[in-house]
Amino acid sequence: MNEHAHPLSVSERADELEEAKMHEMERILTKSTIAHLMDGEVKMDTSPEMRAKHPGKFFLMGDDPRLPPMPEEPTLVDYFRRRFASTAHLLQSATHALKGGQPEKVVLACLLHDIAIVSFIRCDHGYWGAQMIEPYVDEEVAWAVKSHQALRFFPDESVGYGYPDLYKQLFGPDYRPEPYIVEEYKRARAHKWYMTSRLICLNDIYSFDPNAKVDLDDFVDIIGRNFRQPKEGLGLDNSPSAHMWRTILWPTRFL
Ligand SMILES: [Fe+2]
Ligand SMILES: [Fe+2]
Numbered sequence: 001m002n003e004h005a006h007p008l009s010v011s012e013r014a015d016e017l018e019e020a021k022m023h024e025m026e027r028i029l030t031k032s033t034i035a036h037l038m039d040g041e042v043k044m045d046t047s048p049e050m051r052a053k054h055p056g057k058f059f060l061m062g063d064d065p066r067l068p069p070m071p072e073e074p075t076l077v078d079y080f081r082r083r084f085a086s087t088a089h090l091l092q093s094a095t096h097a098l099k100g101g102q103p104e105k106v107v108l109a110c111l112l113h114d115i116a117i118v119s120f121i122r123c124d125h126g127y128w129g130a131q132m133i134e135p136y137v138d139e140e141v142a143w144a145v146k147s148h149q150a151l152r153f154f155p156d157e158s159v160g161y162g163y164p165d166l167y168k169q170l171f172g173p174d175y176r177p178e179p180y181i182v183e184e185y186k187r188a189r190a191h192k193w194y195m196t197s198r199l200i201c202l203n204d205i206y207s208f209d210p211n212a213k214v215d216l217d218d219f220v221d222i223i224g225r226n227f228r229q230p231k232e233g234l235g236l237d238n239s240p241s242a243h244m245w246r247t248i249l250w251p252t253r254f255l
Contacts, residue, residue: 027060028053029252034121047254059254070249073233076136076223080216083248084118089206091214097203098218106196108137108226109144110203111219119248125149128244135239136228144197150184151201153177161201 008016030045047059063069068082080087094111102110116128126149134142155162167175177185188194223229230237235245 025060025065026057028057028254029060029064030254031252061253061255062250064250064252067251071233073231074235074245074249075229076227076234077216077220079119079234079245079248084115086118087216088214090114090118091216091219092212093200093203093205094219095212095214096205097199100203102199102203104222104226105138105141106144106199106203107219107222109141109148109196109200111222112137112141113145113148113200113204120244132241132244133227135241136230136234137226140193140196141226143191143193144200147184147188147191147194147197148200148204150177150181151188151197152204153181154185154189156198159195159198159202161198166206 028050030050033044036043036045050059051057070082071078084090090111090113093113094107097107097110112129112133114125114129115132116122116125120132121128126146130142130146133145152164153167188197191197230239230242235242235249
């Protein structure tokens, strides 16, 4: 029991639990500053402060024991299974594209379009997601993933795509995208690969037949043919985005 004069708030209780858990651990776990910013706090974990709280312990520099263990040479499929917080929406979108007879390139783009949301950073997810996959996929796939974020806000009646009802529910009926999104939309609209990205929007569905079975196994071959899995393991290669995968692999490393 605590001795606080006031009952603890939910977040204070969560902090206490986290603290208690940390004391049981062999190593000191730190959060990146961006994680604190996301909690509405402009602060950082400093080493003197953290060491004072956890005397005699060293900082964690490897696997976080709270997370599912990853193999030595992780593949994209391992990240899907052990790091992605949710895969249903991605699998549904890819299944929809596959059933619609889309080429593998489009199916892969649908399968990967929101990976930043499910594994990394939500805001500007199109840009983060595109950079994560860029070294490993066809340039057109990465471009389409980047651009879908902007295109989602803009209808294209010629292909039967309207402004999503879901966005009205999520952001309110008066929401207007930021100017940089409007500019991105204009650039994408005039781009030679416009339709590839638009196809992500068309297959980007949330209302899906609840009885339809979706399974990552159905996409393992498509991933194998279209995603250049590095032999060292995704994140352990030296591609321009390997550090992003490593951050997902070991999110609490001190440095
Ligand atoms: Fe998206
Ligand atoms: Fe989506």
